[in-house]
Amino acid sequence: MTERQDDSAAIPRTAMLKASWRILPLIMLAYLFAYIDRVNVSFAAEQMNADLNFTATIYGLGGGLFFLGYALFEIPSNLMLVRFGARQWIARIMITWGLLSAGMIFVRSPMQFYALRFLLGVAEAGFYPGVIYYFSGWFPKSHRGRAVSRFYVASPLASIVMGGISSWVLGFDGVASLRGWQWLFLVQGLPAALVGLLVMRLLPDSPARVSWLSRPERAWIEDELAREQAQIGEPAGHHLLAPFRNPHAWLLGGIGFLNIGAITTFILFAPMILRGATGLDARHVGYLVSLGGVVGAAAMLLAGNHADRHGDRFLNAFWSAAVMTAALLTLWLWHSPVVAMVAYLAFAAACFTTPMLTSSGWAEVLHVRELAIGAAAINTVSQIGAFVTPYAWGVAKDQTGGYQWGLVALVAMSASLAALVLALRRGLRGRAPASPPIGVAP
Numbered sequence: 504m505t506e507r508q509d510d511s512a513a514i515p516r517t518a519m520l521k522a523s524w525r526i527l528p529l530i531m532l533a534y535l536f537a538y539i540d541r542v543n544v545s546f547a548a549e550q551m552n553a554d555l556n557f558t559a560t561i562y563g564l565g566g567g568l569f570f571l572g573y574a575l576f577e578i579p580s581n582l583m584l585v586r587f588g589a590r591q592w593i594a595r596i597m598i599t600w601g602l603l604s605a606g607m608i609f610v611r612s613p614m615q616f617y618a619l620r621f622l623l624g625v626a627e628a629g630f631y632p633g634v635i636y637y638f639s640g641w642f643p644k645s646h647r648g649r650a651v652s653r654f655y656v657a658s659p660l661a662s663i664v665m666g667g668i669s670s671w672v673l674g675f676d677g678v679a680s681l682r683g684w685q686w687l688f689l690v691q692g693l694p695a696a697l698v699g700l701l702v703m704r705l706l707p708d709s710p711a712r713v714s715w716l717s718r719p720e721r722a723w724i725e726d727e728l729a730r731e732q733a734q735i736g737e738p739a740g741h742h743l744l745a746p747f748r749n750p751h752a753w754l755l756g757g758i759g760f761l762n763i764g765a766i767t768t769f770i771l772f773a774p775m776i777l778r779g780a781t782g783l784d785a786r787h788v789g790y791l792v793s794l795g796g797v798v799g800a801a802a803m804l805l806a807g808n809h810a811d812r813h814g815d816r817f818l819n820a821f822w823s824a825a826v827m828t829a830a831l832l833t834l835w836l837w838h839s840p841v842v843a844m845v846a847y848l849a850f851a852a853a854c855f856t857t858p859m860l861t862s863s864g865w866a867e868v869l870h871v872r873e874l875a876i877g878a879a880a881i882n883t884v885s886q887i888g889a890f891v892t893p894y895a896w897g898v899a900k901d902q903t904g905g906y907q908w909g910l911v912a913l914v915a916m917s918a919s920l921a922a923l924v925l926a927l928r929r930g931l932r933g934r935a936p937a938s939p940p941i942g943v944a945p
Contacts, residue, residue, distance in 0.1 A: 518723055518724055546670075564893075605689050652806065655855065762824070827917045896912070
Protein backbone atom coordinates (compact mmCIF):
# COMPACT_ATOMS: atom_id res chain seq x y z
CA MET A 504 0.00 0.00 0.00
CA THR A 505 1.37 3.42 -0.92
CA GLU A 506 1.90 6.25 1.54
CA ARG A 507 -1.02 8.18 -0.02
CA GLN A 508 -3.32 5.16 0.43
CA ASP A 509 -2.20 4.87 4.06
CA ASP A 510 -3.07 8.54 4.62
CA SER A 511 -6.45 8.11 2.94
CA ALA A 512 -7.33 5.10 5.09
CA ALA A 513 -6.31 6.98 8.23
CA ILE A 514 -8.61 9.95 7.59
CA PRO A 515 -11.87 8.24 8.70
CA ARG A 516 -10.23 6.84 11.82
CA THR A 517 -8.70 10.13 12.92
CA ALA A 518 -11.85 12.12 12.08
CA MET A 519 -14.07 9.81 14.13
CA LEU A 520 -11.51 9.59 16.93
CA LYS A 521 -11.39 13.37 17.27
CA ALA A 522 -15.16 13.77 17.05
CA SER A 523 -15.78 10.98 19.55
CA TRP A 524 -13.46 12.39 22.19
CA ARG A 525 -14.72 15.95 21.76
CA ILE A 526 -18.44 15.11 21.77
CA LEU A 527 -19.33 11.76 23.33
CA PRO A 528 -18.02 12.15 26.93
CA LEU A 529 -19.89 15.44 27.33
CA ILE A 530 -23.14 14.15 25.81
CA MET A 531 -22.86 10.95 27.87
CA LEU A 532 -22.46 12.99 31.07
CA ALA A 533 -25.50 15.07 30.12
CA TYR A 534 -27.63 12.01 29.43
CA LEU A 535 -26.45 10.37 32.64
CA PHE A 536 -28.02 13.17 34.67
CA ALA A 537 -31.05 13.29 32.39
CA TYR A 538 -31.77 9.66 33.09
CA ILE A 539 -31.07 9.96 36.81
CA ASP A 540 -33.48 12.90 37.12
CA ARG A 541 -36.08 11.01 35.09
CA VAL A 542 -36.23 7.84 37.23
CA ASN A 543 -34.69 8.70 40.61
CA VAL A 544 -38.28 8.93 41.81
CA SER A 545 -38.30 5.10 41.77
CA PHE A 546 -35.77 5.03 44.63
CA ALA A 547 -37.53 7.85 46.50
CA ALA A 548 -40.95 6.23 46.00
CA GLU A 549 -41.27 3.96 49.02
CA GLN A 550 -40.36 6.60 51.60
CA MET A 551 -42.02 9.48 49.72
CA ASN A 552 -45.27 7.58 49.15
CA ALA A 553 -45.45 6.66 52.83
CA ASP A 554 -44.76 10.25 53.97
CA LEU A 555 -47.27 11.83 51.58
CA ASN A 556 -49.88 9.04 51.57
CA PHE A 557 -49.56 8.46 47.82
CA THR A 558 -51.26 5.35 46.42
CA ALA A 559 -49.81 3.32 43.55
CA THR A 560 -52.26 5.09 41.23
CA ILE A 561 -51.04 8.54 42.32
CA TYR A 562 -47.42 7.47 42.00
CA GLY A 563 -47.99 5.81 38.62
CA LEU A 564 -49.78 8.87 37.25
CA GLY A 565 -47.08 11.22 38.52
CA GLY A 566 -44.36 8.97 37.17
CA GLY A 567 -46.04 8.93 33.78
CA LEU A 568 -46.85 12.65 33.61
CA PHE A 569 -43.18 13.36 33.05
CA PHE A 570 -43.47 11.59 29.72
CA LEU A 571 -46.69 13.38 28.78
CA GLY A 572 -44.96 16.75 29.21
CA TYR A 573 -41.99 15.38 27.30
CA ALA A 574 -44.20 14.14 24.46
CA LEU A 575 -46.23 17.34 24.04
CA PHE A 576 -43.16 19.55 23.71
CA GLU A 577 -40.87 17.27 21.66
CA ILE A 578 -41.53 18.86 18.28
CA PRO A 579 -41.49 22.52 19.48
CA SER A 580 -38.25 21.82 21.33
CA ASN A 581 -36.54 20.29 18.29
CA LEU A 582 -37.64 23.25 16.17
CA MET A 583 -35.94 25.51 18.71
CA LEU A 584 -32.82 23.31 18.64
CA VAL A 585 -32.58 23.70 14.86
CA ARG A 586 -33.05 27.47 15.20
CA PHE A 587 -30.68 28.17 18.10
CA GLY A 588 -28.20 25.30 17.67
CA ALA A 589 -27.60 22.12 19.66
CA ARG A 590 -25.08 23.66 22.03
CA GLN A 591 -27.31 26.44 23.33
CA TRP A 592 -30.52 24.46 23.37
CA ILE A 593 -29.14 21.34 25.07
CA ALA A 594 -27.56 23.60 27.70
CA ARG A 595 -30.93 25.28 28.29
CA ILE A 596 -32.62 21.90 28.64
CA MET A 597 -30.13 20.71 31.23
CA ILE A 598 -30.17 23.81 33.38
CA THR A 599 -33.97 23.92 33.61
CA TRP A 600 -34.47 20.21 34.25
CA GLY A 601 -31.76 20.17 36.94
CA LEU A 602 -33.43 23.00 38.85
CA LEU A 603 -36.89 21.41 38.50
CA SER A 604 -35.64 18.01 39.64
CA ALA A 605 -34.14 19.57 42.76
CA GLY A 606 -37.46 21.37 43.26
CA MET A 607 -39.12 18.01 43.94
CA ILE A 608 -38.09 18.50 47.58
CA PHE A 609 -41.05 20.91 47.94
CA VAL A 610 -43.73 18.39 46.95
CA ARG A 611 -46.42 17.99 49.61
CA SER A 612 -49.56 16.98 47.67
CA PRO A 613 -50.55 14.88 44.65
CA MET A 614 -51.21 18.00 42.55
CA GLN A 615 -47.76 19.39 43.32
CA PHE A 616 -46.25 16.00 42.44
CA TYR A 617 -48.15 15.92 39.15
CA ALA A 618 -47.21 19.51 38.27
CA LEU A 619 -43.49 19.13 38.91
CA ARG A 620 -43.24 15.79 37.09
CA PHE A 621 -45.06 17.31 34.10
CA LEU A 622 -42.82 20.40 34.08
CA LEU A 623 -39.72 18.22 34.36
CA GLY A 624 -40.84 16.46 31.19
CA VAL A 625 -41.46 19.79 29.44
CA ALA A 626 -37.96 20.93 30.43
CA GLU A 627 -36.25 17.79 29.10
CA ALA A 628 -38.36 17.57 25.92
CA GLY A 629 -36.24 17.36 22.79
CA PHE A 630 -33.01 16.23 24.45
CA TYR A 631 -32.81 12.71 23.05
CA PRO A 632 -34.15 13.35 19.50
CA GLY A 633 -32.08 16.53 19.45
CA VAL A 634 -28.93 14.53 20.16
CA ILE A 635 -29.82 12.02 17.42
CA TYR A 636 -30.32 14.93 14.99
CA TYR A 637 -27.03 16.49 16.13
CA PHE A 638 -25.16 13.20 15.67
CA SER A 639 -26.51 12.93 12.10
CA GLY A 640 -24.31 15.91 11.24
CA TRP A 641 -21.20 14.36 12.76
CA PHE A 642 -21.23 10.55 12.53
CA PRO A 643 -21.84 8.68 9.23
CA LYS A 644 -23.95 5.54 9.25
CA SER A 645 -20.92 3.25 9.50
CA HIS A 646 -20.02 4.84 12.85
CA ARG A 647 -23.36 6.03 14.20
CA GLY A 648 -24.28 2.89 16.15
CA ARG A 649 -21.09 3.11 18.15
CA ALA A 650 -21.60 6.83 18.74
CA VAL A 651 -25.19 6.38 19.94
CA SER A 652 -24.28 3.38 22.12
CA ARG A 653 -21.48 5.35 23.77
CA PHE A 654 -23.77 8.12 24.89
CA TYR A 655 -26.85 5.95 25.49
CA VAL A 656 -24.70 3.80 27.76
CA ALA A 657 -25.39 6.53 30.31
CA SER A 658 -28.80 4.89 30.88
CA PRO A 659 -27.42 1.69 32.45
CA LEU A 660 -24.61 3.68 34.05
CA ALA A 661 -27.31 5.77 35.73
CA SER A 662 -28.64 2.52 37.21
CA ILE A 663 -25.18 1.86 38.63
CA VAL A 664 -25.01 5.36 40.13
CA MET A 665 -28.55 5.27 41.53
CA GLY A 666 -28.23 1.74 42.86
CA GLY A 667 -24.90 2.54 44.46
CA ILE A 668 -25.63 5.89 46.09
CA SER A 669 -29.40 6.18 46.49
CA SER A 670 -29.63 4.10 49.66
CA TRP A 671 -26.68 6.08 51.05
CA VAL A 672 -28.35 9.42 50.25
CA LEU A 673 -31.63 8.20 51.74
CA GLY A 674 -29.60 7.73 54.91
CA PHE A 675 -29.31 11.53 55.22
CA ASP A 676 -32.85 11.37 56.60
CA GLY A 677 -33.31 14.14 59.17
CA VAL A 678 -30.23 16.17 58.21
CA ALA A 679 -31.15 19.87 57.91
CA SER A 680 -34.76 18.87 58.63
CA LEU A 681 -35.06 17.14 55.25
CA ARG A 682 -36.29 13.60 54.67
CA GLY A 683 -34.06 11.14 52.84
CA TRP A 684 -36.15 11.26 49.66
CA GLN A 685 -35.79 15.04 49.58
CA TRP A 686 -32.00 14.75 49.81
CA LEU A 687 -32.13 12.28 46.94
CA PHE A 688 -33.78 14.81 44.60
CA LEU A 689 -31.45 17.60 45.72
CA VAL A 690 -28.18 15.67 45.40
CA GLN A 691 -29.09 14.11 42.05
CA GLY A 692 -30.78 17.18 40.53
CA LEU A 693 -28.48 20.17 40.97
CA PRO A 694 -25.42 18.68 39.15
CA ALA A 695 -27.42 18.60 35.90
CA ALA A 696 -27.56 22.40 35.87
CA LEU A 697 -23.78 22.57 36.27
CA VAL A 698 -23.28 20.16 33.36
CA GLY A 699 -25.51 22.44 31.28
CA LEU A 700 -22.94 25.21 31.74
CA LEU A 701 -20.22 22.83 30.50
CA VAL A 702 -22.27 22.02 27.42
CA MET A 703 -22.65 25.72 26.62
CA ARG A 704 -18.89 26.14 26.83
CA LEU A 705 -17.54 22.95 25.23
CA LEU A 706 -19.98 21.31 22.78
CA PRO A 707 -18.89 21.90 19.13
CA ASP A 708 -21.52 23.11 16.69
CA SER A 709 -20.67 21.37 13.39
CA PRO A 710 -17.64 19.92 11.55
CA ALA A 711 -17.41 23.01 9.37
CA ARG A 712 -16.99 25.29 12.39
CA VAL A 713 -14.20 23.54 14.32
CA SER A 714 -10.44 24.00 13.97
CA TRP A 715 -9.42 20.59 15.31
CA LEU A 716 -10.49 18.72 12.15
CA SER A 717 -8.20 18.90 9.13
CA ARG A 718 -9.63 19.85 5.74
CA PRO A 719 -9.53 16.21 4.46
CA GLU A 720 -11.27 15.01 7.64
CA ARG A 721 -14.07 17.57 7.24
CA ALA A 722 -14.41 16.66 3.57
CA TRP A 723 -14.66 12.93 4.40
CA ILE A 724 -17.46 13.52 6.91
CA GLU A 725 -19.37 15.72 4.48
CA ASP A 726 -18.97 13.22 1.62
CA GLU A 727 -20.10 10.24 3.74
CA LEU A 728 -23.17 12.08 5.02
CA ALA A 729 -24.08 13.23 1.49
CA ARG A 730 -23.80 9.64 0.20
CA GLU A 731 -26.07 8.44 2.99
CA GLN A 732 -28.72 11.03 2.13
CA ALA A 733 -28.56 10.00 -1.52
CA GLN A 734 -29.35 6.40 -0.53
CA ILE A 735 -32.35 7.47 1.54
CA GLY A 736 -33.77 9.57 -1.30
CA GLU A 737 -35.63 12.85 -1.25
CA PRO A 738 -38.41 13.28 1.32
CA ALA A 739 -42.06 13.43 0.30
CA GLY A 740 -42.06 17.17 0.93
CA HIS A 741 -40.11 19.96 2.61
CA HIS A 742 -42.79 21.27 4.98
CA LEU A 743 -43.22 20.56 8.71
CA LEU A 744 -45.72 17.75 8.14
CA ALA A 745 -43.56 15.86 5.62
CA PRO A 746 -42.26 13.27 8.16
CA PHE A 747 -45.85 12.32 9.01
CA ARG A 748 -46.32 11.09 5.44
CA ASN A 749 -43.49 8.58 5.86
CA PRO A 750 -44.99 5.19 6.91
CA HIS A 751 -41.66 4.11 8.37
CA ALA A 752 -41.78 7.06 10.77
CA TRP A 753 -45.15 5.84 12.08
CA LEU A 754 -43.79 2.32 12.44
CA LEU A 755 -40.82 3.64 14.41
CA GLY A 756 -43.28 5.57 16.59
CA GLY A 757 -45.20 2.36 17.34
CA ILE A 758 -41.95 0.59 18.17
CA GLY A 759 -41.02 3.42 20.52
CA PHE A 760 -44.46 3.42 22.19
CA LEU A 761 -44.17 -0.27 23.09
CA ASN A 762 -40.46 -0.14 23.87
CA ILE A 763 -40.25 2.95 26.06
CA GLY A 764 -43.61 2.23 27.67
CA ALA A 765 -42.58 -1.26 28.80
CA ILE A 766 -39.08 -0.25 29.88
CA THR A 767 -40.09 2.88 31.78
CA THR A 768 -42.93 1.15 33.61
CA PHE A 769 -40.77 -1.70 34.80
CA ILE A 770 -37.92 0.60 35.86
CA LEU A 771 -40.24 2.94 37.80
CA PHE A 772 -41.52 -0.01 39.84
CA ALA A 773 -38.40 -2.23 39.75
CA PRO A 774 -37.08 -1.55 43.30
CA MET A 775 -40.48 -2.45 44.79
CA ILE A 776 -40.93 -5.49 42.51
CA LEU A 777 -37.45 -6.80 43.26
CA ARG A 778 -37.88 -6.42 47.01
CA GLY A 779 -41.02 -8.54 46.84
CA ALA A 780 -39.61 -11.12 44.42
CA THR A 781 -36.19 -11.60 46.04
CA GLY A 782 -36.70 -10.75 49.71
CA LEU A 783 -33.70 -8.40 49.59
CA ASP A 784 -33.62 -5.17 51.59
CA ALA A 785 -33.39 -1.75 49.93
CA ARG A 786 -29.58 -1.64 50.03
CA HIS A 787 -29.13 -5.03 48.37
CA VAL A 788 -31.80 -4.26 45.78
CA GLY A 789 -29.71 -1.18 44.99
CA TYR A 790 -26.67 -3.39 44.47
CA LEU A 791 -28.70 -5.65 42.15
CA VAL A 792 -29.82 -2.62 40.13
CA SER A 793 -26.19 -1.48 39.91
CA LEU A 794 -25.12 -4.90 38.66
CA GLY A 795 -27.89 -4.69 36.07
CA GLY A 796 -26.41 -1.38 34.95
CA VAL A 797 -23.00 -2.99 34.42
CA VAL A 798 -24.57 -5.81 32.39
CA GLY A 799 -26.66 -3.37 30.37
CA ALA A 800 -23.69 -1.10 29.60
CA ALA A 801 -21.59 -4.02 28.36
CA ALA A 802 -24.44 -5.39 26.22
CA MET A 803 -25.13 -1.99 24.69
CA LEU A 804 -21.52 -1.33 23.69
CA LEU A 805 -21.18 -4.78 22.16
CA ALA A 806 -24.45 -4.36 20.26
CA GLY A 807 -23.45 -0.93 18.93
CA ASN A 808 -20.13 -2.26 17.63
CA HIS A 809 -21.77 -5.34 16.09
CA ALA A 810 -24.49 -3.29 14.36
CA ASP A 811 -21.96 -0.94 12.74
CA ARG A 812 -19.70 -3.76 11.57
CA HIS A 813 -22.47 -5.95 10.16
CA GLY A 814 -25.02 -3.27 9.20
CA ASP A 815 -28.25 -5.01 10.35
CA ARG A 816 -29.13 -3.09 13.50
CA PHE A 817 -32.86 -3.87 13.25
CA LEU A 818 -32.26 -7.63 13.32
CA ASN A 819 -30.12 -7.11 16.41
CA ALA A 820 -32.95 -5.03 17.90
CA PHE A 821 -35.38 -7.90 17.29
CA TRP A 822 -33.22 -10.35 19.25
CA SER A 823 -32.79 -7.82 22.04
CA ALA A 824 -36.58 -7.38 22.26
CA ALA A 825 -36.96 -11.17 22.33
CA VAL A 826 -34.61 -11.39 25.32
CA MET A 827 -36.59 -8.66 27.10
CA THR A 828 -39.82 -10.58 26.44
CA ALA A 829 -38.34 -13.82 27.81
CA ALA A 830 -37.06 -12.04 30.95
CA LEU A 831 -40.45 -10.48 31.75
CA LEU A 832 -42.20 -13.79 31.05
CA THR A 833 -39.86 -15.52 33.48
CA LEU A 834 -40.57 -12.94 36.19
CA TRP A 835 -44.27 -13.56 35.71
CA LEU A 836 -44.18 -17.38 35.69
CA TRP A 837 -41.45 -18.32 38.17
CA HIS A 838 -41.45 -17.16 41.79
CA SER A 839 -37.94 -17.90 42.96
CA PRO A 840 -35.50 -15.28 44.32
CA VAL A 841 -32.59 -16.63 42.25
CA VAL A 842 -34.66 -16.87 39.07
CA ALA A 843 -35.99 -13.35 39.64
CA MET A 844 -32.45 -11.95 39.95
CA VAL A 845 -31.29 -13.73 36.78
CA ALA A 846 -34.38 -12.59 34.87
CA TYR A 847 -33.83 -9.00 36.01
CA LEU A 848 -30.21 -9.08 34.79
CA ALA A 849 -31.38 -10.44 31.41
CA PHE A 850 -33.93 -7.62 31.22
CA ALA A 851 -31.20 -5.09 32.10
CA ALA A 852 -28.99 -6.44 29.30
CA ALA A 853 -31.73 -5.97 26.69
CA CYS A 854 -33.89 -3.06 27.82
CA PHE A 855 -31.46 -0.27 26.95
CA THR A 856 -29.93 -2.06 23.97
CA THR A 857 -33.23 -2.27 22.10
CA PRO A 858 -34.03 1.48 21.96
CA MET A 859 -30.37 2.31 21.30
CA LEU A 860 -30.39 0.10 18.20
CA THR A 861 -33.72 1.34 16.85
CA SER A 862 -33.04 5.04 17.47
CA SER A 863 -29.55 4.85 15.95
CA GLY A 864 -31.39 3.76 12.79
CA TRP A 865 -33.65 6.84 12.64
CA ALA A 866 -31.17 8.68 10.42
CA GLU A 867 -31.11 5.65 8.09
CA VAL A 868 -34.90 5.81 7.66
CA LEU A 869 -35.51 9.59 7.49
CA HIS A 870 -33.89 12.12 5.18
CA VAL A 871 -31.96 14.86 6.97
CA ARG A 872 -34.70 17.35 6.01
CA GLU A 873 -37.21 15.15 7.83
CA LEU A 874 -34.99 14.14 10.72
CA ALA A 875 -35.41 16.97 13.23
CA ILE A 876 -39.22 16.86 13.12
CA GLY A 877 -39.37 13.12 12.40
CA ALA A 878 -37.17 12.19 15.36
CA ALA A 879 -39.22 14.44 17.64
CA ALA A 880 -42.47 12.92 16.33
CA ILE A 881 -41.20 9.37 16.85
CA ASN A 882 -40.09 10.22 20.37
CA THR A 883 -43.43 11.95 21.05
CA VAL A 884 -45.30 8.72 20.35
CA SER A 885 -42.70 6.84 22.43
CA GLN A 886 -43.17 9.10 25.44
CA ILE A 887 -46.95 8.76 25.25
CA GLY A 888 -46.33 5.06 25.86
CA ALA A 889 -44.22 6.00 28.86
CA PHE A 890 -47.11 8.11 30.20
CA VAL A 891 -49.96 5.65 29.64
CA THR A 892 -48.31 2.43 30.78
CA PRO A 893 -47.08 3.43 34.29
CA TYR A 894 -50.49 4.91 35.07
CA ALA A 895 -52.27 1.73 33.92
CA TRP A 896 -49.81 -0.34 35.95
CA GLY A 897 -50.52 1.71 39.09
CA VAL A 898 -54.28 1.34 38.65
CA ALA A 899 -53.89 -2.44 38.16
CA LYS A 900 -51.73 -2.65 41.29
CA ASP A 901 -54.33 -0.82 43.41
CA GLN A 902 -57.18 -2.93 42.01
CA THR A 903 -55.50 -6.35 42.30
CA GLY A 904 -53.01 -5.81 45.12
CA GLY A 905 -50.13 -7.28 43.08
CA TYR A 906 -47.96 -6.87 39.99
CA GLN A 907 -48.89 -10.02 38.06
CA TRP A 908 -51.37 -8.46 35.63
CA GLY A 909 -48.94 -5.64 34.99
CA LEU A 910 -46.23 -8.14 34.09
CA VAL A 911 -48.61 -9.89 31.70
CA ALA A 912 -49.20 -6.58 29.91
CA LEU A 913 -45.45 -5.89 29.67
CA VAL A 914 -44.84 -9.35 28.20
CA ALA A 915 -47.46 -8.66 25.53
CA MET A 916 -45.96 -5.23 24.77
CA SER A 917 -42.44 -6.65 24.43
CA ALA A 918 -43.57 -9.47 22.14
CA SER A 919 -45.46 -6.97 19.95
CA LEU A 920 -42.35 -4.78 19.90
CA ALA A 921 -40.27 -7.65 18.50
CA ALA A 922 -42.86 -8.25 15.77
CA LEU A 923 -42.92 -4.57 14.72
CA VAL A 924 -39.12 -4.41 14.53
CA LEU A 925 -39.17 -7.36 12.14
CA ALA A 926 -41.87 -5.65 10.07
CA LEU A 927 -39.77 -2.47 9.82
CA ARG A 928 -36.70 -4.47 8.82
CA ARG A 929 -38.66 -6.19 6.07
CA GLY A 930 -39.95 -2.84 4.79
CA LEU A 931 -36.43 -1.42 4.56
CA ARG A 932 -34.89 -4.42 2.77
CA GLY A 933 -35.79 -3.10 -0.67
CA ARG A 934 -33.58 -0.05 -0.36
CA ALA A 935 -30.15 0.27 -1.92
CA PRO A 936 -27.53 -1.61 0.08
CA ALA A 937 -25.56 0.40 2.55
CA SER A 938 -21.93 1.15 1.84
CA PRO A 939 -19.44 -0.96 3.79
CA PRO A 940 -17.98 0.54 6.96
CA ILE A 941 -14.92 2.70 6.37
CA GLY A 942 -12.40 2.82 9.15
CA VAL A 943 -12.88 1.78 12.73
CA ALA A 944 -14.27 4.07 15.40
CA PRO A 945 -12.40 4.24 18.69
